[in-house]
Each structure stands twice: as structure tokens, then as C-alpha cells.
Amino acid sequence: MRSVARTAGRAAVALLGATALTMGLASSASAATVNRTITDGGSTYNLSLTAPSTAAASGTNVTVSGSGYNPSQGVYVGLCAVPAGVNVNNPATWNSKPTPCLGGQDQAGTTGASHWVNSTWWWLSPNNSSPYTESGGRGSFSVSIHVKAQLSSTITCGQGGVTCAIVTRADHYDSNDRKYDVYVPVAFS
Template sequence: MTRTRRRRWPWAVAALLALAMTATGIVIVPILTHVDQGDANQQVGDEEWPLAATATGDDGRTRQIEIIAVEPGGTVDTSALLPGDRFVVSGTGYDPARGIYVAICAIPDDPSLKPGPCLGGVPAQEAVEVEEGTIQFAPSNWINDAWAWRLFGARSYDDRDSGTFTAYLEVPPTADDKVDCRDVACALYTRNDHTAAGDRVQDVYIPLGFAG
């Protein structure tokens, strides 16, 4: 008696469609249901070129960011950065349910407005393959804990409970066709990514100066 070979491809197609729909839901639903949480309420201190900043947002979270030298024990002169300079950004207190961009952006005159334009633009949102443990310095970093977004270049938070992240910045050319940070005040910023672009609660910044 000859056995009839079962056709398995319909089940495979169904599984792929289910996975695609799940990923779409993870991506789209948070954007459609997001409610803005207010302002960051950062107070500018007396120090002209600080290496850290703290802000307690309208959501009650206290966020902190710090610029750290790549070499242990080194220093970063934030008053006179040059293209190609590298530094590490450490942050804590962020809302892990929201993705953020970490980038060098123009400081808006009105803190209720989105920072920008940003040097080098926002991080590319396309699928990339990076070897685990590899450190990549870039003009901007994208932090988002949703696995669907991590398929498109986002990096996860270091620790969800504390909202801690690490970003690796390389200073791009200080002027492009959108902004010239030699003529306008710019800063190292964290701000919500495109999933909550109008929400200013995670806008924390450290002023930067540029030597060329």
C-alpha cells in the first residue's frame, strides 16, 4: 500500500503569517496606544561643560545620563569635540517600555519641541547582523527593548528594572545640510524614538562644544 505524502507547506506558511502578524502587532500597537507622559523638566546647572545631567520627568522617573571616556581613567573635553572623537554614554532611570535615540542634536529654543535636527540623522531602521558582544561606535544609537525592533538595529536596555542603557557615540562631521553645531547650540540628547516622537519626557541633554 502506498502512503500519501502529507503536504506540510500550508502549515509552514500559516506559521510564518502568524509570526509576521505578531511582530506587526508588537510594532504598531504601542505606537497607536501611546499617551504622552509630559516634559523632562531638566534644570540647567551652573557648570558650563558638565559630563552628566539629571532630570525628573512628569512621569515621576528620575533620569540620569553621563559621558564617559572610552579609555579607563580618561577624560572627555565636551567643550571642544572633533569629528571622530568617541565616548560612551551611560544612562539610568529610563522607561524601558519606550525606545530612545541617543544622538547629538540642536537644542530647541522651546523645551516642548523635539530636539533637532541631529547630526547624522536618526539611526538606520533596517535589519543588520552584528556579532554578539561587538561594540559599534556610531553618530547615534537606538535603544529599544522590543524584540521586533531589535531585528531592525535597535539595542536593548542593559537592565529593564533600572532603565539602564549604554550607548557608544562617534562624533560625526559637525555640520551637514540640516544643522551646523558650530553656529547653533547642540547637545548630547536622549529622546523618545519614532514610536513616541511627540513625547518629551525622556529629553535629557548634556551641552557640547566643537572645535571643528
């Protein structure tokens, strides 16, 4: 009995290790990090957003992580079309709200296409929300979202001039604040 449990335990550890290695190799090969420094309320925040730069057009779950965020400002993490006039390589042009986004704001958490990160009201939407991990007055997160090339019945990333990115943007309590916009461009295959 003991050797069966030990063998099962070793098999589980081996499977977890192989899965972690495979996932690490798959995500690290196509991950990109974008950094942005902002000032909000007299404090400087060094935002960092890491997300895959490529994804399957048919849809896949991806892990997105961020650090350096203001834990008093909630953000949405999702896949959005890059607005006209926005150059993802130039934060000075990030003056328009990233939209439309796959699944919209998804406050009910029904699509899995976005995630709401905030330290105050996250418990109101437990299906797609979580608090920041806070350290030294800065917030970080690691969340999973579902992305696919087709944002809507008429908008598809990579078609008709539509460029898409995995983004953070200020949540619905401050949706016109562009300081927390960070873009990681994503291509679909």
C-alpha cells in the same frame, strides 16, 4: 614556550590597563551628567545622562550612559541641535523636539551617529540598537556614538548661533513625547 605565552599575556594586560587608564582620564575630565525626574504612566523615573561635554570638531566616538529610564519607552541617543526656545538648564523649556540630529534617526545603523535603546524591538536594527539593562523596573544603558561639529552641509555646532547637545529623546514609536528629552551640552574644539 610557556614564558613566551606568559610574557605576551603580561604585555596584553599592561596594554589593556594603560588603555583603560588613558580612556578613563580622557573621558572623566570632560564628562557631564544631567538629571531629570519625570512621571510616566503613574511611575516616577529619575533619568540620568552622562556624556562628554567637549569633543573634537572633526569627529570622534564617545560613550554615553544613562540610567533610571522607563524600559517600556525606547529612546534615541545622539547629537542634536538645541531647538530655539529650549534652555538646556531648564527642563520646563524642553517642549520642542531636539532636531536636526547628526545622522537623523539612523534606523539602519549606517552612520554610527545615533543609537536606539529599547527593550522590545532592538533586534530589528542590530547595527545601532540594544536593549536596556533592567533592574528594579528601571533601564540603563552605555552606548557609543560618533559625534562631529558639522550636523549637515548647512548646520555646524557652534556656528551661526547653533548650540548642540548629546541627547536622549523618545524613539520613533512616540516621537512627540518630550518627557524623555535630556540634554548634555557639548562644545567642539
